[in-house]
Amino acid sequence: MIDLYALTSPNVQKIFIMLEECELPYNTKLVDVWKAEQFTPEFTKLNPLQKVPAIVDHDGPSGKPYTLIESGAILMYLAEKTGKFIPHDPVKRYDVIQWLMVQMANLGPMAGQAVHFSRFAGPGQDYAISRYRTMLNKLYTVYDERLSKQAYVIGDDYTIADIAAFPWLRNFELLNIDMNKYPHVKAWIDKIAARDAVKRAYVKIGAIKSARDNATDDDKDRYFGRGKYARA
Numbered sequence: 001m002i003d004l005y006a007l008t009s010p011n012v013q014k015i016f017i018m019l020e021e022c023e024l025p026y027n028t029k030l031v032d033v034w035k036a037e038q039f040t041p042e043f044t045k046l047n048p049l050q051k052v053p054a055i056v057d058h059d060g061p062s063g064k065p066y067t068l069i070e071s072g073a074i075l076m077y078l079a080e081k082t083g084k085f086i087p088h089d090p091v092k093r094y095d096v097i098q099w100l101m102v103q104m105a106n107l108g109p110m111a112g113q114a115v116h117f118s119r120f121a122g123p124g125q126d127y128a129i130s131r132y133r134t135m136l137n138k139l140y141t142v143y144d145e146r147l148s149k150q151a152y153v154i155g156d157d158y159t160i161a162d163i164a165a166f167p168w169l170r171n172f173e174l175l176n177i178d179m180n181k182y183p184h185v186k187a188w189i190d191k192i193a194a195r196d197a198v199k200r201a202y203v204k205i206g207a208i209k210s211a212r213d214n215a216t217d218d219d220k221d222r223y224f225g226r227g228k229y230a231r232a
């Protein structure tokens, strides 16, 4: 059995999708980051970075419990555990790993900062918003070019490179991205959204209630590490 420490953000959505795709049994343990639950000593022991997702696989390597953080590492671990969504062929395998890293190091951080500066940082953020949205449009262009030539991110097969990118690229409305420019990404989003496992994952995610809508200014300062919570 796997414990998934979760809320509803894109990095967590990846893991719900992967667990559903692999049909692995799991318990969802909610960590409401809007209520500071990521900062408890119990959760900090699991993830010293105090972020979701994290998993504990009670049937880990050698049958012992194993804790993992970072959504990209969790996807690789689950792919290797089940032998699914990562090819054995060495070239294709490294194609998957490369594109997983593209998502982890580029798409996720750029989209996260674009949302932060457009929604949560207050007025006067034009430079930051333009910078992150420019980087995002570059990334949508790169994914669109790939998907104009092939069905999935690394070729003919659906892999963890798709599962990692999907929760971010599907957020185009929130990110204010004009999808008329990226028709192949749009078709790929629709195709992945129609998968049974993905539908099951989003039913579960949709049922999660967090304190985000009622977060006070102090809750937001604590979450974003600003105001009296800033360390620099």
Ligand SMILES: N[C@@H](CCC(=O)N[C@@H](CS)C(=O)NCC(=O)O)C(=O)O
Binding pocket: 009, 010, 011, 012, 033, 038, 050, 051, 052, 053, 069, 070, 071, 072, 223
């Ligand atoms: N690189 C990490 C990012 C995880 C992350 O940023 N999680 C956010 C939600 S999307 C979080 O838990 N934030 C709480 C905090 O920073 O206090 C991953 O991909 O797992």
